[in-house]
Amino acid sequence: MKNRLKVYRAMHDLTQEALAGKLHITRQTIISIEKGQYDPSLPLAFKIASLFGVKIEDIFIWEDNKKPGNII
Amino acid sequence: MDRRKFQRYRLIVTMIIAVLVGWSVTGEVNVFIPLLGIGTGATVLYLLKRQVKEVMEDERSHHIDEQAARTAVGIFAPAAVLVALVLIVLSNSVLPGYKQAGIVLAYSGCALMVLYHIAHLYHNRKH
Numbered sequence: 382m383k384n385r386l387k388v389y390r391a392m393h394d395l396t397q398e399a400l401a402g403k404l405h406i407t408r409q410t411i412i413s414i415e416k417g418q419y420d421p422s423l424p425l426a427f428k429i430a431s432l433f434g435v436k437i438e439d440i441f442i443w444e445d446n447k448k449p450g451n452i453i
Numbered sequence: 454m455d456r457r458k459f460q461r462y463r464l465i466v467t468m469i470i471a472v473l474v475g476w477s478v479t480g481e482v483n484v485f486i487p488l489l490g491i492g493t494g495a496t497v498l499y500l501l502k503r504q505v506k507e508v509m510e511d512e513r514s515h516h517i518d519e520q521a522a523r524t525a526v527g528i529f530a531p532a533a534v535l536v537a538l539v540l541i542v543l544s545n546s547v548l549p550g551y552k553q554a555g556i557v558l559a560y561s562g563c564a565l566m567v568l569y570h571i572a573h574l575y576h577n578r579k580h
Contacts, residue, residue: 406511419513
């Protein structure tokens with residue numbers, strides 16, 4: 382999943398280590414999220430959004446590859 | 454203590470325990486020595502881990518552990534059964550003396566599959 386975590390981290394002048402410390406996760410997890418290799422759980426996503434004072438949708442971008450109107 | 458330092462200490466303690474166990478298997482050593490070594494090593498590692506200030510595990514590392522365990526079970530169980538079958542069948546002719554090893558391997562593979570299904574049932578009910 383694409384995300385703007387790196388952008389928000391830079392806006393708040395936080396290193397990966399500092400952000401990991403605030404979220405009580407490892408720096409490796411921050412790196413993986415920023416690269417789009419790992420999608421955080423819902424609680425963690427809410428925690429990240431809350432930390433930056435924004436909504437989840439502002440940070441994490443959901444791209445629906447399915448055609449419109451095609452539920453299955 | 455930081456994470457890298459703890460990983461170095463963990464490697465050293467693991468090596469010491471491995472040497473103790475290896476020595477007890479090959480030499481005529483009292484079985485309590487390696488048991489004591491394992492117990493002491495586990496205690497030391499637990500106490501050292503409590504001193505680490507950084508976050509050691511999080512949801513991503515747990516996810517990776519789950520995936521790795523699933524892969525290992527998926528590979529080991531059928532491989533163990535296949536190898537056991539080969540050993541038992543060939544023990545009558547080409548590989549005499551390997552029947553016991555094949556039986557132990559077969560039971561190990563079966564035990565792993567039973568344990569996996571019990572754990573799967575438990576977690577299925579929990580979630």
